[in-house]
Amino acid sequence: MIPEIKITHDLRHLFGPARDQGPRPTCLAFAASDTHAGTRPGWDPLSCEFAFWRAQQRGRRPPSSGATLGHMLDAIRLDGQPHEAGWPYLPATPVDVANWTPPAALGPIFGREGHEVVASFATAQAHLASGAPVMLLMMLSPSFFTPAAGGLIVPAPGEAPQPAVRHAVIGVASGQVGGEASILVRNSWGAGWGVDGHAWLTEAFVTPRLFALAILGGDVVAPLYSKAA
Template structure:
């Protein structure tokens, strides 16, 4: 558990890009036809594909907010919302639950769990995501409706992540990544298990597929902008996940009472 907590403490991971432009640019850079831009990723057609639930991808910038970004999109899906929830709001509330209260240290799953269950999230339009942590970092005026979630954290194998995706639920995945993940590129945009370690990172599992060799692949939604990999998405095989997994979490919707509460 000590090593796991140390890994969690390193989790890092923003604003939204134009959805259509992101995917058309990605399809074009991969040499794919425009009609395939929400279909195949690197020539691999997903068997499960949840990408349509979000408009664009996030770009966390140089902030340690990857877990907040991934959890915000999973939480949005849990409440079946059409607009994003505030990643900066979740990051702020989670940081207040961290021992050092320092955003440079990112979040743990436990801090995110407490913030979702007890503080809730507003819409991102009410609490936008800034490229850098504000100083002072304050709750904006005019925050209204809050949504609450139950984050269920586990540290098991990739097989359970696959089962959750098969059931139609996105999965927040914490990994110790390396340069092979960072450099996922054409033609197939599959992360390679190679290169120097880069620390902990969180992504959102949003689909499943199979390589030409029959290897089970998980499609992940990153928070490094649409320029990364294929429109901000890449494939990770389950062997990579099992070798580098910190833990994973599903997020369910909790009742928010009257639906009205202010900070």
């Protein structure tokens, strides 16, 4: 039996269908890109590939590693992103790093302020109540991979966070599940995960696993990208 779900604040209307990062370590690029796109008028996905590329350049990290939150926020703010069509997402991790570069013509570039906030369930709830989606960076555990009916994450008794298994998602709604304060997250594992790519996490699940929280703010003017630069 699925517990009663009461939704208090729901921002799913800001987003289009959940996207799929595939096997690449790009969850933070998807979380940041979709949060960015969700704060713009209408839904027009932004290039995860460009955001990930710039974050990895800034951090001097290879495309086979995940990005850091600081470098990703800097990339969105200082470098911006084109629309997804400007540099479509690559299905496999680039092997020839020297040739992992954007197309010459990307189209318009959009930048946005962003910063870390206190990493707590209450902070996430407060931002959702204000109409702002939030990026949650969490340690995972087995139950996250197989949401139960209704898109509920139900951990087994004694299930503990796995510090080495980290992931980024977007908080897009808040409410109660079976009387417990909960947040609905948008994942980047495609529509087949949870309910259309979304699942509910209770406060008891989130609190011991959450290690960072970030939000995006207002538009900023990003420099026009030049392949020759």
